[in-house]
Amino acid sequence: MHPGMVFLVGAGPGDPDLLTLKALRAIETADVVVFDRLVSEAVLALVPKGTARIDVGKQPRHHPMPQEEINRTLVALGRAGRCVARLKGGDPFVFGRGGEEALALAQAGIAFEVVPGITSAQGCAAALRLPLTHRGLATGLRFLTGHCRADAALDFDWQGLADPRTTLVVYMGHANIREIAAEMIAHGRPASTPVLVVSRGTLADQRHLTSTLAAIGSDIARAALPTPALFIIGEVVSLRETLGADSHGETAQRTAANH
Template identity: 45%
Template sequence: MGKVYLVGAGPGDPDLITVKGLKAIQQADVILYDRLINEELLQHASPYAELVFCGKRPDQHSLTQDQINALLCDYAEQGNVVTRLKGGDPFIFGRGGEEAEVLSRHGISYEIVPGITSGSAAPAYAGIPLTHRDYSSSVAFVSGVSKQDGSAENYWEHLAKGPDTLCIYMGVRKLPDICDKLIRYGRDPQTPIALVHWGTTKGQQTVTGTLIDIQEKSHLIQNPSMIVIGEVVRLRDQLKWFEETPPQELFPQEAIVG
């Protein structure tokens, strides 16, 4: 029996992979990787490793989740070291919990390797601190894809009246509906909002506005993007370091892991 590593590849900048995540890539016999990972990371794989693309786009899956689960089990049962490479963190809207459940049911050994999630990294690269003593003492990571029954209304009502800062994944297509619901349930229409497209990568773009006017600007931004809502967005004008001083590689990866 082999072993599976469920690895968070980080938000896009390849330098944000963890050391343990990088080791899992290097030691893998098989790597199953998602669309949102930076493919530069695959350069660290063994030349003998099998690379399997499991990319998912909105409403268009290369492989279904059930097929991915079956591949993880099949490869591990053949005695392989399998690295499941997922964008961000596998346990934050990455379906890593579902994959771990399947592995557990089949008695397959696995490890979870956390990664930096785009919910914290994209705002940081856009100059938006999620918490700040003067602006926000609470933050919620939120899925923009909510249930379509009556509970969806309760979901957005709670968020409108709850955390100071909202970080919304998978919400660009539903942005008008999200803004409408937050305003309807009590958020100030002038609440600042930012959309960060391809955060932490060279293609990063950020658009800001308010709940009431962001739709006039949001046509400039497509998936994948993080939505950040809250007073902390006001700090971006002062802290937008990425546009002024793009990050540089501090150490070659080989120097970190040998």
């Protein structure tokens, strides 16, 4: 039997044009594709007709395939000599649990390769023509998960997150953005700091909303933007006024001057 091979492939934030050539090659040559719910329909449309598909989609409030079972599935496919493209939204190693899959494969002695993807922070920022760092506005960039294990309390380095020269991108932040914003203000970040929310970034139905730390909790509740969505917090968001003049329409526009 041929030795199996698993590619942990970053499928990007949704727009298939953002796939790397290596990702596309893995999709086209695999004999089985394992994917979850963040992989867009347009990317899945690139999977050849004869390729087996396994949907391990993690639908909210539905029973997802537990991570341990996904790990076991990948190991079993590798042991069976299959060539697997394990497609994950964005980048597999940015809040994608790709590290756990890589560990399971390494421990089982299955050959694997990691194909990086455009993480949604990059895809969403680019779609709105927004730099994440900018001379004079942001000297650092942090990616943060807004969702803690088993819904545990948020336990972040609030003082560090309040640094006004850092752009903060919050993944999975919908449920906790009000609390995150309040803590940042409490730790000294100005309440007028701009916040950009991007919903379904790079997809045809992409939407966004501009707000401030003070207003984001109520704005996000009112706008009811569909998921997935991410939050970009920091002075770079103010560049939207100049750079974003003709991109997709805003659902709400709030300026720091209003608060």
